[in-house]
Amino acid sequence: MRFLLCTSALLLLLAAAAGAEEIAVPDSMATAEDLPRTLESLPFGPGEESTFELGYGVIKAGEATISVVGSLDYFGQKVIHFRTRARSNKFFDAFYKVRDQADSYADADSLFARYFNKHLREGGYERDVEIHFDQINGVAYYPSGKESEAPRGTHDIITAFFRVRTLPLEPGEVIRMDAHGDKRLYPLQVHVLRRERIDTIFGKTDTIVVQPMITEEGLFNHQGDLFVWITDDERRVPVLMRASGPVGAIEARLTKDVPGGRWE
Numbered sequence: 001m002r003f004l005l006c007t008s009a010l011l012l013l014l015a016a017a018a019g020a021e022e023i024a025v026p027d028s029m030a031t032a033e034d035l036p037r038t039l040e041s042l043p044f045g046p047g048e049e050s051t052f053e054l055g056y057g058v059i060k061a062g063e064a065t066i067s068v069v070g071s072l073d074y075f076g077q078k079v080i081h082f083r084t085r086a087r088s089n090k091f092f093d094a095f096y097k098v099r100d101q102a103d104s105y106a107d108a109d110s111l112f113a114r115y116f117n118k119h120l121r122e123g124g125y126e127r128d129v130e131i132h133f134d135q136i137n138g139v140a141y142y143p144s145g146k147e148s149e150a151p152r153g154t155h156d157i158i159t160a161f162f163r164v165r166t167l168p169l170e171p172g173e174v175i176r177m178d179a180h181g182d183k184r185l186y187p188l189q190v191h192v193l194r195r196e197r198i199d200t201i202f203g204k205t206d207t208i209v210v211q212p213m214i215t216e217e218g219l220f221n222h223q224g225d226l227f228v229w230i231t232d233d234e235r236r237v238p239v240l241m242r243a244s245g246p247v248g249a250i251e252a253r254l255t256k257d258v259p260g261g262r263w264e
Contacts, residue, residue, distance in 0.1 A: 039071070040262070040263055042263075043235050043236045044236075045068065045263060046068055046071065046261050046262075046264075047258065047261045048068040048259060048260030049065055049067045049068075049257075049258040050067075050237065050238060050256070050258075051063065051065050051255050051257075052064045052065070052252040052253060052254055052255065053252070053253050053255045054086070054250070054252050055253070056250050057249075060089060060091075061088055062086065062088040062098060063086075063087060064085060064086040064087075065083075065084065065085045066082075066161075066238070067083045067084070068080065068081075068260050069081035069083050071108060071263065074114055077108075079105040079107055079114050079115070080107075080111070080162075081104075082104045082105075082158050084101070084102045084158060085101045086098055086100040087099050087100070096122070097123065099121040101119050102117070102118045102119075102158060103115075103116070103118075104116045104117075104158035104159055106158075111159050111162060111163045111166070112133070112153055112154060113131075113133045113155050113180065114132075115131065115132055115133065116130070116131045116158070117130045117131070129181075130142065131180070131181070133154060135150070135154065136152070138151045140154070148180070148185075150178075151178060151185070153177070154185070155177055155179045156180060156181060157181060160177055164190055165230065165236040165238075169236075170192060171192050171193060171195060173191075174189055174190070174192070176188070188213070189212070190210050190213075191210065193227075195208055195209075195232060196208075198229060198240065200231075201254055202239075205239060206231070206232040207229040207230060207232055207240075208229070208230050209228070209230075210227070210228050211226065211228075212226055212228065213226075225244045226242070226244075227241070227242050227243075235259070237257060238254065239254040240252070240253050240254065241253075
């Protein structure tokens with residue numbers, strides 16, 4: 001049943017949820033000197049939701065969503081709330097039930113990570129993780145009392161995904177950033193490979209193909225390569241994700257797109 005474990009990897013992020021022990025953290029946050037902008041200039045807005053069908057060839061395994069929930073106040077800072085969910089369909093539930101959710105708060109001025117919470121339910125495997133980020137002091141705090149390195153500018157895997165959507169994405173570029181998870185710092189590289197025209201729910205669509213490279217439990221827990229097709233327009237919508245493995249490619253294909261509204 002390794003197949004359904006790979007479906008989380010397809011979305012760069014699927015894993016996490018809310019509802020864990022509250023802890024006090026320093027009320028400090030880095031600003032993004034390299035990202036001068038307003039919320040209105042972002043390629044996504046509140047209420048945006050992308051729905052993907054997860055499949056292996058002709059076999060349909062489940063569904064996943066990536067959402068921009070909105071903005072809120074977190075320890076005195078304005079943040080953007082992102083959410084991802086993945087679930088197996090009724091047929092696969094009988095063999096390997098998947099119910100994964102992730103919530104991430106990104107600083108509204110920088111898209112750096114402020115808070116991350118994941119809730120994995122995959123077959124008999126269960127895992128919950130909560131992380132609070134102090135970007136000024138370079139520390140990630142866990143409810144257990146554990147502290148881990150998280151230098152200024154650190155992302156979680158979800159904020160990294162949305163940060164990539166804000167970039168020009170020219171073929172040949174390699175985007176580098178730090179991503180933190182599971183009490184460790186992971187160097188993330190996103191290779192911008194090429195432009196490609198493919199069939200999507202929007203019709204013939206111009207896309208940019210990127211290849212993220214990272215290893216993180218519940219996310220890139222697979223063997224093989226991961227590729228993401230993003231629309232080559234102002235919205236930068238992910239329309240196709242494909243992970244290669246020992247027995248073939250697993251895909252997440254966009255089946256429904258709800259554009260976001262305006263930021264308040």
